[in-house]
Amino acid sequence: MLKRLKKNSFLVFVAIVYIGLFAINGEKAILSIKNSGYYIKEMLTVMPLVFLLTALIDTWIPQETIMDYLGDESGLRGSFISIFLGSVSAGPIYAAFPVCKTLLQKGASISNIVVILSSWAVIKIPMLANEAKFLSPKFMAVRWIFTTIGIIIMGYMVSKVVKRDDIPIEEKAIELGKILIKEEYCIGCGICAKMAPEHFKIENNKAIIIDENIHGEIDGDVDKAEQKCPTKAIEVGRAKEFESDIHREIIEEG
Numbered sequence: 001m002l003k004r005l006k007k008n009s010f011l012v013f014v015a016i017v018y019i020g021l022f023a024i025n026g027e028k029a030i031l032s033i034k035n036s037g038y039y040i041k042e043m044l045t046v047m048p049l050v051f052l053l054t055a056l057i058d059t060w061i062p063q064e065t066i067m068d069y070l071g072d073e074s075g076l077r078g079s080f081i082s083i084f085l086g087s088v089s090a091g092p093i094y095a096a097f098p099v100c101k102t103l104l105q106k107g108a109s110i111s112n113i114v115v116i117l118s119s120w121a122v123i124k125i126p127m128l129a130n131e132a133k134f135l136s137p138k139f140m141a142v143r144w145i146f147t148t149i150g151i152i153i154m155g156y157m158v159s160k161v162v163k164r165d166d167i168p169i170e171e172k173a174i175e176l177g178k179i180l181i182k183e184e185y186c187i188g189c190g191i192c193a194k195m196a197p198e199h200f201k202i203e204n205n206k207a208i209i210i211d212e213n214i215h216g217e218i219d220g221d222v223d224k225a226e227q228k229c230p231t232k233a234i235e236v237g238r239a240k241e242f243e244s245d246i247h248r249e250i251i252e253e254g
């Protein structure tokens, strides 16, 4: 029971806020519940379509394509594609989160995810059309230019602060002392097999693990392969206290 409450701590928090609101002002609490009900109803109509879209992206768009067009190396081209994707999208902003999470899992960069979300929120095409009609085309064009520049800069800044590891993505739990390859991330570049051939080999354009056990507390070759893997597909189950030492050593070695 306690575990369940902990897992749904946000819902518990909302319930406590409602109880508090009822105690202070019953009328406002009822109004608030009605508003929440309206948004829940709206979400129930929108979200099935969004989940269908995420499933299609996941199934039909190869990881290499997403990494090529929206990945860390996609540069300004990736930013403009992200602006386009955000601008032509339909639906409320909360629909963008599951889509962006799927793109992130398939290799899109943090900065491009910020650009998609921001474009989705503030420069959607129907919004621009209305803006031009009510506030003049000149107003719309100037705002679009400055907003676009701002969004790209913001994406860059967020990517410097927020790292992929900061974002909760459901993955297989990794055991201490074991190696895991996130298969969907692997592009079969072969770097791991070159750096740690006793642990990895390439088959059918994917890395597979020959020996999943780390021998000793630190296995340098595996750590280097983990660091050099361009898609961060390799994970090593190690005690937390070793992680900072390993990363420092690798950075010092260059």
Ligand code: SF4
Binding pocket: 181, 185, 186, 187, 188, 189, 190, 191, 192, 193, 206, 207, 228, 229, 230, 231, 232, 233, 234
């Ligand atoms: S280095 Fe990474 S992406 Fe390249 S083959 Fe190994 S696991 Fe796959």
